Amino acid sequence: MSVLPEGYEALEPFVATYAVDNAGRRAEMRGEAPSEVRDAFYAAAQPLLAPALDYLDTKQFADYDSGDKQLMWMMLSLAHVAIAVEIQQEDEERHAHLRSFMPVTRAPADF
């Protein structure tokens, strides 16, 4: 049985890695997952970003079910992963080392 809302089954293989409920951990996961996993997640999630946000925008946070929460967290992970894939590209490995010295300690999504 799918843990994500209908239409987002393509993201199921990435739930364990990228459905992370904390901004600091999401930032860390960008660098921790192997590059093949990161690139595969980006490829699967990028076309779903706009529709996922449109879908989630129809609900209040308090009304999210478990699948909605997982989808939200994965889109938030995509915010980090996309910068690796689209901006840093071949510099991402070096960049991951630099980021390790600047942890995210607080974000509104954590509350």
Added chain:
Amino acid sequence: MNTHAPVFESVAKEDVAWLGTDPIPATAYYDPAYFELEREAVFRRGWIQMGHVCELPEPGSFIRRELEVLKASILILRSQDEEIRAFHNVCTHRGTQLVEEAAGKQSRFTCPYHSWTFGDDGSLLSAPDFEQFNVAKEDCGLSKVHVEVVAGLIFVHLGTPESGMRESMGPLADRMDELPIARATTISEYVYEIDANWKLTYDNFQENYHLRFIHPSTAGQGCGGDNPFGYPEEYGFQGPHRTQTIWTNPETGIPSAVQGVSYMKIGEALAKRDLMIPGAEKNYFALFPSFFLFGNPGTHFSHVVYPISANKSRGVIRLYWVGDDENASERYAREYGMAMTRDIHVEDRSVIERGQRGLESGALKHIHLQTNEALLRHFFNEVDGRVQAYKAELEAQGAL
């Protein structure tokens, strides 16, 4: 039809010549004796940004902040009568630090050692077996720290202020009042420690000369055309503070897939909250001694460099948001804005440490600054003026 992109005009040498043109001494960036003078001359005698009012949302809210340069722990609170107050986090009995929690909500503070209890006005409310002491309770209140709020930012002064923070800022205070930071209700934050002097660290973020070399993929897109280094359009000076007006590159390329959706979501979120403030994205405020604010409402961040020793510092970067996340799109936009800003900042840290190691070798006696490093020179002049004046005071007292 002829179309011409706007021509960038660099700040001219003569515009900033009044700041001086001589090289500046390298020792100021690593000498422990110079740092000891800075502790008193700059930090004991200056306003230091330590928090934001949104961290004290209701009566009883408090935060504890460490200020290593003055070996101080500060308790900042919102009292039951809605006043923002600050005290040394030190029990007036035998000096025990009163509060361990970084933040919380309470209106009384009890020392764990002998149970002295203080109110949110700092007064000593009770102390067990107090009759055995030879002092009045009225004389045992918490040591007060001067506090002032400007644009929602909480500044403290651990000495005797010669002027208020707002007063020292002149028109900059009103300009910052117009920005989202003055209305912010929530924060994103990332932090770093760095093996580098606080001024060397701060200086990195005052000049764009390095952008195309250190940030080729991130901030480097702010360079191009007739402004290959992405220099600012203008520098401003207001007492010890300074500003820059950031140049916008008209030739930025088409955003990539997620980046495009993200920028759109950031724009929509700002528009919904009426935060599209014209020109705000061009403003960069540097408040003495070590505070920055970037005006862009989409990535509206402050950056404070707190000194720890002559060659160690701590940086705190915060993005400010108005209102709780309203929906998924706004939550996403804020996460992307934070991640993008952090990607740029992390690229600076290691090169600053390399600079520190080079300077500490003693190989350089002086540092040469160019026209577009004018803010660094103004900053050094402000610091060194205070250090030399303080040194003269000490010499006059026979203390040096």
